[in-house]
Amino acid sequence: xxxxxxxxxxxxxxxxxxxxxxxxxxxxxxxxxxxxxxxxxxxxxxxxxxxxxxxxxxxxxxxxxxxxxxxxxxxxxxxxxxxxxxxxxxxxxxxxxxxxxxxxxxxxxxxxxxxxxxxxxxxxxxxxxxxxxxxxxxxxxxxxxxxxxxxxxxxxxxxxxxxxxxxxxxxxxxxxxxxxxxxxxxxxxxxxxxxxxxxxxxxxxxxxxxxxxxxxxxxxxxxxxxxxxxxxxxxxxxxxxxxxxxxxxxxxxxxxxxxxxxxxxxxxxxxxxxxxxxxxxxxxxxxxxxxxxxxxxxxxxxxxxxxxxxxxxxxxxxxxxxxxxxxxxxxxxxxxxxxxxxxxxxxxxxxxxxxxxxxxxxxxxxxxxxxxxxxxxxxxxxxxxxxxxxxxxxxxxxxxxxxxxxxxxxxxxx
Ligand code: GLA
Numbered sequence: 001x002x003x004x005x006x007x008x009x010x011x012x013x014x015x016x017x018x019x020x021x022x023x024x025x026x027x028x029x030x031x032x033x034x035x036x037x038x039x040x041x042x043x044x045x046x047x048x049x050x051x052x053x054x055x056x057x058x059x060x061x062x063x064x065x066x067x068x069x070x071x072x073x074x075x076x077x078x079x080x081x082x083x084x085x086x087x088x089x090x091x092x093x094x095x096x097x098x099x100x101x102x103x104x105x106x107x108x109x110x111x112x113x114x115x116x117x118x119x120x121x122x123x124x125x126x127x128x129x130x131x132x133x134x135x136x137x138x139x140x141x142x143x144x145x146x147x148x149x150x151x152x153x154x155x156x157x158x159x160x161x162x163x164x165x166x167x168x169x170x171x172x173x174x175x176x177x178x179x180x181x182x183x184x185x186x187x188x189x190x191x192x193x194x195x196x197x198x199x200x201x202x203x204x205x206x207x208x209x210x211x212x213x214x215x216x217x218x219x220x221x222x223x224x225x226x227x228x229x230x231x232x233x234x235x236x237x238x239x240x241x242x243x244x245x246x247x248x249x250x251x252x253x254x255x256x257x258x259x260x261x262x263x264x265x266x267x268x269x270x271x272x273x274x275x276x277x278x279x280x281x282x283x284x285x286x287x288x289x290x291x292x293x294x295x296x297x298x299x300x301x302x303x304x305x306x307x308x309x310x311x312x313x314x315x316x317x318x319x320x321x322x323x324x325x326x327x328x329x330x331x332x333x334x335x336x337x338x339x340x341x342x343x344x345x346x347x348x349x350x351x352x353x354x355x356x357x358x359x360x361x362x363x364x365x366x367x368x369x370x371x372x373x374x375x376x377x378x379x380x381x382x383x384x385x386x387x388x389x390x391x392x393x394x395x396x397x398x399x400x401x402x403x404x405x406x407x408x409x410x411x412x413x414x
Contacts (some may be wrong), residue, residue, distance in 0.1 A: 019166035025176050026196035027238045028299040030069025030144070030271045032110065033060070033247045037275025041073035041121055044090035045098050049211070052105045054278040055189055061107060063290040066272060067176070068102050069110030069143045075123035082132050084124060099141035110144030110176075111137060115160040116151030126164065134167035134175075142175060147195075147205045149181035157185035158235065161194040178243065178271075188242065189234035197241040197271050201228045204245035204275075208398055209336070214407070221246070222261045223336055229268060233305035234356040236269055242305065243271050250276030250285035256399035259379065260334060262288050263400045266298035267306035267322050267332050293378035293404060297330040298323060302363075306330065309352055315341050317395065321352050327363040329373070329405040335395040342394050343401075347373075347387035366405075373405035 033055060034044045052068055056062045074095075076087040083088030086095050099109040113133060114125040126133045126147070137145065147164055149157070161179050168175045175194035179187050182202045193197035205212050206218040212219045220228070225244045236242045247265060249258045265272060274289055281289075316337030322330040329352070335341050347368040354364035366373075368387055375384040375391070379402055384391070387405065395401050 019169035031064040033274045034069040036071035071112045072121040095140040108143035112146045114148040118151040120150040130167040136169045138171045138173040144176040146178040158190040192240035197243040199243045206248040236305045238303040246273040246275040259398045269305040300324045331403045345391040371410040376404045
């Protein structure tokens with residue numbers, strides 16, 4: 001082909017070629033650890049290295065917590081060419097060395113920036129430096145970017161996230177892009193195109209059911225955040241997840257509340273990003289965070305978020321279901337109330353059908369009147385018989401029961 005034709009073809013291609021999101025990342029909800037919930041701005045390379053060691057020694061990494069993510073406040077200044085550098089006192093060995101250490105432990109390395117002029121803690125933002133930042137992160141070996149939304153006056157959210165998406169794509173290193181604009185601009189409507197997960201709410205805080213008012217914004221307890229997820233499940237799926245924020249397990253709530261929080265996040269197909277001090281966690285916290293059966297429900301390959309099937313408002317009970325691959329189901333009963341509650345669930349009489357994906361076929365109708373399932377209690381680690389029986393149990397205050405239902409027979413319709 002004449003060179004001029006090749007040149008013209010390339011020219012046309014380059015005009016029409018827009019950068020795309022990096023596909024194939026986060027096909028199940030990302031799992032990892034983030035510094036913010038416990039350490040806020042008090043982070044340095046010693047903490048991060050100790051955390052990497054602890055993620056390995058505690059079994060967290062092997063349970064799936066792969067990303068070790070720095071949040072706000074790692075930043076130093078930009079150099080005369082505009083490249084960002086870490087705070088030299090807190091990260092004297094530099095980010096490349098730290099990322100190498102994290103990678104040497106079989107983990108991936110995540111970092112934080114902001115689409116505006118400054119991060120929420122007043123460090124340099126990426127506005128106007130997106131490509132340089134993406135390049136610098138790639139040089140360091142960054143695998144995950146949480147991209148925040150402070151100081152973004154006059155920016156469009158889809159536009160700003162698209163700019164960073166394109167910068168990351170053009171640099172070419174695979175990076176999970178975590179959209180963090182708190183649900184303010186309906187990110188579920190455009191987030192799939194721009195990134196791999198999007199925050200749906202303001203910041204979480206370690207309480208069961210509270211709002212903490214900070215003046216211009218609030219942080220929210222577990223039940224408040226749960227309630228804000230309503231209507232969003234249809235937007236999530238492999239490679240694009242609703243993010244109800246990083247976890248508060250091990251940060252001061254009761255064991256029941258931590259178990260409920262973790263189970264609910266699993267049912268919501270939420271990213272499981274631990275936010276506790278994993279260097280000093282209790283056995284109970286570790287056992288909650290590494291419950292492999294609960295993690296398997298979160299990480300299920302079908303990638304369909306759970307739904308609230310019914311509720312008993314007087315007693316604070318909610319019945320949740322989540323379709324799984326191979327026509328299995330997860331079931332959870334949440335007790336929001338301050339009293340233990342007895343429950344009775346007669347499977348045969350319950351019409352559990354997925355409200356958003358039922359048209360996708362057979363596996364989205366549990367068909368309890370005709371199909372029989374084995375019931376496995378994922379917290380008690382016990383087989384409980386089949387769905388032919390009526391389930392009778394007690395759900396403790398501020399706690400859950402959670403089951404995996406595996407289909408064993410199905411009677412043919414008459
Ligand atoms: C925002 C985010 C938090 C955290 C802080 C850091 O509030 O929502 O998750 O990243 O900024 O300053």
